[in-house]
Amino acid sequence: MRSRCYRCCSTCCGLTSWPWTCPFRCTLKLRCPWGWPVAAERGAVLRPGDWITYDDGDHLVVALAGTSVRLRSQSGTESVVLASHLMAAPDFAVTGTEPLPALEPSGLLATLPKPVLTAAKEWESHVLEVNRGLPSSAKPGASPRPEYDPAEHPLVERAQAKADELGVGLRTVNEKRARYARQGLWGLVDQRLVRTSEPTGRADARLVAAIREVLDAETHTSTGTRSRLIRRVIKAVEMTHGEGVVPLPSKNTFYKLIDALSAGRHTFGSAVTRRQAANRPQGPFTPTFADRPGEQVQIDSTPLDVMVVLDSGVTARADLTIAVDVATRTVCAAVLRPVGTKAVDASLLLARMLVPEPMRPGWSESLRMAASRMPHMRLLDADARMEQAAAKPVIVPDTVVIDGGKVFISDTFLRACERLGISVQRARPRTPTDKAIVEATFSSINTLFTQHLAGYTGRDVSRRGERVEDRAVWTVPELQDLLDEWLLAGWQVRPHSTLRDPFRPKRAMSPNDKYASLVAACGYLPLVLRGEDYLELLPVAWRAINDYGIQISYRTYDCPALAPHRREHSGITAKRGLWEVHYDPYDLSQVFVRTPGGWITAPWTQWPLVNAPFADFTWQHARRLAAEAGLDDTNETAVARVLDSLLTRAEHGPDTRSAKVAARTRTARAVPAPAAAPETERRAEPEPEVQPPAAAVEFGIFDAHAEAERWL
Structure with a gap:
């Protein structure tokens, strides 16, 4: 008895070995006339005797040993290559065989209309009956119909019988068989019904x-x-x-x-x-990851969506500058200032990051680090400042990511980072995704904190209520204290969806919990700041020490301690012998001069005439007012008189702009600078006995003209 491969119409002995395989490597699964399965030889398998294309040539597979393949080229040269290297070669292909049929796109099939899918399945049943003799709906043990019996009729006759049965041509049946062999059921779907069209249609x-x-x-x-x-x-x-x-x-x-x-x-x-x-990036967005605290800290500044009350009663918005640790999502520091953040504010942010957050009067005891889940005792052994610290991690950054704002690319901020050993990475222009975490943190602060405050403005004008400025009640110092307390009680203990425990990935962690788990693996590095470090973070100006003192922006600073250095060379040749002078732009009443013997504090010579703190923008505004009044804006005495009038009477006058400048000055000075960390070798001293406060005597502002008229 002989059997036949009903695809290639070849004959061979069908009784010697079952499952039977066609010697011509037929890829169709056939059925034995006696019910035995007929296996296809060619599958996703590489066997000895196959010819392959590799390394720009044809090779014969001689043997397979483990993960090694022995090849023989057409010239007779033999070589051994790893199977992984062979399969990964760009020109690798098995020649002399038919390609494997493609898998059916199950997702596309599920979206087809029911009539279209039913018609495709009917054609599948017809094709299987032509190829195997039995349709897909045939029950086990069923016999094929006489005209489709593979034992009696070759493939060509069965295809013609199917064409006569359906009333179609033989070519149509053969095309359906070929498409079914390549694409499966999807090849039998009427492509006219699933054809996608261009969104522009037939437009030119x-x-x-x-x-x-x-x-x-x-x-x-x-x-x-x-x-x-x-x-x-x-x-x-x-x-x-x-x-x-x-x-x-x-x-x-x-x-x-x-x-x-x-x-x-x-x-x-x-x-x-x-x-x-x-402004979205063209490529795929890649999130930022960090494995340890401080590996990357993102810094940014933005106006806060809330109106604050300045000292004069004028309402304005405040700038919020924050630093967010990527690994733990900890807000390392947050600084609020009146609109117009300066480089010294960014430097102040670095100083606040490197010292523990102290507990303040009125805060709950539950905000102490000793009452939190952070490793307080271990941190206390490494840093004595943790004794009275609040429950917020102290994170020393390795790298800070900034944008192109003038505040962060200023020499003051970059010099502070260099002194503290912090690398600065600048984000690409107009690419907020480079620091997406701090951008998202601003949105979270608005949602979780700012929108619950009186005087909330909304994120844009279309969301702003009516007369929002009348509802503002918080001053900048009060809002700063409230924000610091919320960061401890709300943000640091709130689970974040992006912080996960690798052993319990379904559970979100809080920043404090994440820090506690990472600090055990990465350690903790305390960085003790001295009292002079705050001066190092201030802006610097290079000036000469003359007989009359030091002059900065038409202001003269002098004191007896500068006497040994007048008209002397500082020893810094690169600066032509000028002296290094540091100043606080929010308090121009004094400057700090670096000398070989240490820092010298030089007050402003016209300070008794003003006797009130003022900022750099206040001084510039006073010079503009002096010029408008016809006075010499380079004469510091005349400008000092205008400045005194501005600081004492602006809030009562009709000039709203002057009132805002004066109020911003007092508000900026009201925000306390962070206390410098104590020296590690400094010992606790007994507190002095508290004396009852003496009766305060108010002194008026000295006015030379009024004093002269009184004496006359």
Whole structure:
């Protein structure tokens, strides 16, 4: 008895070995006339005797040993290669065999309409009956119909019988069989019913290009209507190709075409959203990871969405500058200032990061680090400052990520980072995803904290309530204290979805919990700041010490301690012998001079005339007022008189701008600077006996003109 491969119509002995394999490597699964399965020889397997293409040549597989493959080239040269290297070769292919059939796209099949899928399955049953003799719905042990019996009729006859049965041509049946062999059930689906169309339809390619160009130009312009866009597109097409050259669709089709091409651009929506969408990175967004505290700290500044009350009663917004640790999501430090953050504020942020947050009067005892889940005792052994610290980690950054703001690229901030051994990494221009974590933290602060405050403005004008400034009640120092307390009681103990325990990935961790787990593996490095370190973080100016003292921006500073250094060379040749002078832009009443013997504090010579703290922007505003009054704005005595009038009477006068400047000055000075960390070798001293306060006597502001008139 002989059997036949009913695909290639060859004959061979069908009784010697079952499961039977076709010597011509037929890839179809056949059925033995007696019910035995017929296995296909060719599968996803490499066997000895196969010819392959490798290393720009044909090779014969001689033997397989473990993960090694012995090859023999056509010239007779033998070689041994690893199977992993062979399979990964770009030109590797098994020749002389038919390709493996593709897997069916199950997802696409699930989206087909039921009638389309039913028709495809009917054709599958017909194709299987032609190939195997039995349809897919045949029960086990069923016999094929006489005209489809593989033992009696070859493949060509069975295909012709199926064509006669369905009333189609033989070519149609053969095409269905071929497509089923390549794509499975998906190859039998009527592709006309699942064909995808271009979103632009049959519109002219030149018109589509013009629409895309005009849509790109709308990114940074004010939002308009579709009719305006259509007019601009028509003008652009006529200028480029000439009038009447490019066919234009009807008005309704034009609208549909614009809607299809502007999808996701927000061309006719919010201008802010449109610019943000256009600013997204072209490539895939890669999140930032860090394995230890301080590995990367992101710093940024933004106006806070809340109105604050300055000392004069004027309301204004405050700038919030924060530093966020990537590994633990800890807000290492947060500094609030009146709008107009300076480089010294960024340096102050670094100083606050490197010292523990002290407990303040009125705070709950539960906010102490000793009452938290952080390893307080172990940290106390490494750093004595943790004795009275609040429950917030002290993280020493290795790298800080900043943007291109003038505050962060200033010489003051970069010099402070260099002194503290911190690497600075600058984000790419207009790429907020480079510091996405600190950007997202601002949004979280607005959602979890700011929106619950009186005087909340909303994130934009469209979300702002009516007369919000009348509801403002918090001053900047009060809001700073409230923010610090919320960061301890809310943010640091709140579970974050991005912080996960590797052993319990379904459970979110809080920043304090994440820090406690990472500090055990990475250790803790205390960095003790001395009292002079705050002076090092202040802006620097190089000046000469003359007979009259030091002059900065038409202000003169002098004291007896400068006498040995007058008209002397500082020894710094690179600065032409000038002396290093540090100043606080929020308190210009004194400067600090570095000398070989240490720091010298030099007060302003006109300080008795003003006798009130003032900032750099206050001094510049006073100079403008002096110039408007016809006075010499380079004469510090005249400017000092204007400054005294500004600080004492501006809030009562009609000049709102002067009132805001004066109020910002007092508010900036009201925010206390962080206390320097004590020396490690400093011992605790007994507290002095507290004496009852003496009766305070108020002194008025010295006015030379009024004093002269009184004596006259």
